[in-house]
Amino acid sequence: MPDPLLTVIIVSWNVRDLLMACLRSLQADLARADLSADIWVVDNGSTDGTPEAVARDFPAVRLIARRDNPGFAAANNQALRAALETAPPRYFWLLNPDTEILPGATAALIAAMEAHPRVGVAGAGLLYPDGSLQHSAFRFPGLVQLAFDLFPMPARLYETRLNGRYPRRLYEGKAPFFVDHPLGAAMMVRTEAVEQVGLLDEEYRIYCEEIDWCWRMRRAGWRALCVPAARVVHHAGRSTGQVPIPSFINLWTSRARLYTRHHRPATRRLARMLVRAGMRRRMRGATPAWQEAIRQVLQVW
Numbered sequence: 001m002p003d004p005l006l007t008v009i010i011v012s013w014n015v016r017d018l019l020m021a022c023l024r025s026l027q028a029d030l031a032r033a034d035l036s037a038d039i040w041v042v043d044n045g046s047t048d049g050t051p052e053a054v055a056r057d058f059p060a061v062r063l064i065a066r067r068d069n070p071g072f073a074a075a076n077n078q079a080l081r082a083a084l085e086t087a088p089p090r091y092f093w094l095l096n097p098d099t100e101i102l103p104g105a106t107a108a109l110i111a112a113m114e115a116h117p118r119v120g121v122a123g124a125g126l127l128y129p130d131g132s133l134q135h136s137a138f139r140f141p142g143l144v145q146l147a148f149d150l151f152p153m154p155a156r157l158y159e160t161r162l163n164g165r166y167p168r169r170l171y172e173g174k175a176p177f178f179v180d181h182p183l184g185a186a187m188m189v190r191t192e193a194v195e196q197v198g199l200l201d202e203e204y205r206i207y208c209e210e211i212d213w214c215w216r217m218r219r220a221g222w223r224a225l226c227v228p229a230a231r232v233v234h235h236a237g238r239s240t241g242q243v244p245i246p247s248f249i250n251l252w253t254s255r256a257r258l259y260t261r262h263h264r265p266a267t268r269r270l271a272r273m274l275v276r277a278g279m280r281r282r283m284r285g286a287t288p289a290w291q292e293a294i295r296q297v298l299q300v301w
Contacts, residue, residue: 006037007089011075012097013043013239018048019097023058025033026101033107038062038089040079044069071205080199088191094210096185097180102127108230109188112176118224120193121122121214123182124232125171133171134234137179137226139164140215141258150278166226174229182222184210186232193222201257206240206247208254215262245293252279252297275301 008026012019019041042064043051051065065079076094083089091113093137094105105124114121126134139145141164148163149152159165170177187210197216200209214224240247252275259271279294279301286294 004036004038004087004089006035006091006093006106007079007083008037008039008095009042009076009079009083009209010017010040010097011042011044011072011079012050013069014046014047014048014050014242015097015238016046016048016053018235019050020053020057021127022097022099022101023061023097025099026095026106027058029103029106032103035106035110036095037106038083038087040064041081042066042075044071044075050196053123055282071202073204073209074202076201076211077199080194084191084195091188092191092194093186093188094184095148096234096239098184098238100233100235101186102233105186105230105232106241109227112225112227112230113188113190116176116223116225119215119225120190120197120220120221121182122176122188122227122230123179123184124188124230124236125226125228126155126183126185126232128260129233133164133168134160134236135183136171136228137166137182137224138211139166140180140211140262141255142263143267143274146255146259146274147278150169150274151281170228171228176227176229179224179226180218181211181214182226183234183253185236187232187279189213190202190222193220194216196220196255197222203257204254205250206254207251208258210260213260223270245289248290249293249296253300256300272301 040062041054045066045068054061054063109122123136126136128134144162145164197220200210259268279298283291284293
């Protein structure tokens with residue numbers, strides 16, 4: 001038997017209704033394109049009835065119902081390992097549970113991967129629920145992008161190359177374009193690239209794991225694409241928004257690891273100075289809970 005073409009992995013935490021909508025849209029798009037795929041859902045200890053709903057409404061889905069929450073990277077890796085050990089596909093599609101697949105998205109991503117054999121990862125063209133553009137891909141972060149996240153900047157600069165953005169006109173076309181890394185919300189990965197560079201780094205509990213992965217792929221000779229014709233609605237931040245303070249700490253902890261791993265010592269020193277200055281600025285006027293979160297971030301940096 002030939003290897004399967006596609007395995008989809010969705011990691012979920014307490015967003016049952018969004019996950020149900022995601023699975024319905026995914027199955028509809030697969031059927032529309034006459035594609036088959038193994039679908040895995042890894043539930044990270046949800047308390048909203050997610051595992052029961054998946055088992056009831058989507059019995060063909062391979063469900064891993066964890067009692068704990070080991071983080072996004074570790075949960076994805078659990079399904080990646082299981083699939084690689086049983087029937088490795090040609091491609092993995094990592095989807096957030098707060099996404100909805102619009103018609104033709106799956107086929108468009110696969111077609112782009114097939115047309116570019118040295119592309120290791122391709123991201124979808126993301127939209128907000130109101131249909132407006134969500135930036136779907138970025139340049140690898142450096143000092144300037146860090147400054148944009150920490151200090152007020154002129155409004156006209158936020159959507160420019162300085163802040164790691166690609167021009168809107170590229171998203172408005174249908175042609176794929178090369179990027180440093182796509183957003184991890186709807187990211188298709190070539191299994192050959194995964195086998196070469198390894199799985200996601202589980203030290204990133206959440207945030208930055210896809211940037212690290214793409215950086216490792218780039219160094220191994222793989223490229224990344226954004227495929228604007230593969231349209232996916234992304235209800236951004238619905239899981240992490242439930243726990244804003246832990247999410248803030250996780251974000252800046254992951255960024256510290258990313259900069260340590262991928263930048264030279266001089267850049268790391270400057271990044272540390274920027275973060276410490278920016279966090280002290282945020283400390284002023286913050287509530288006691290947020291002040292404690294900022295202290296935790298400062299300890300990491």
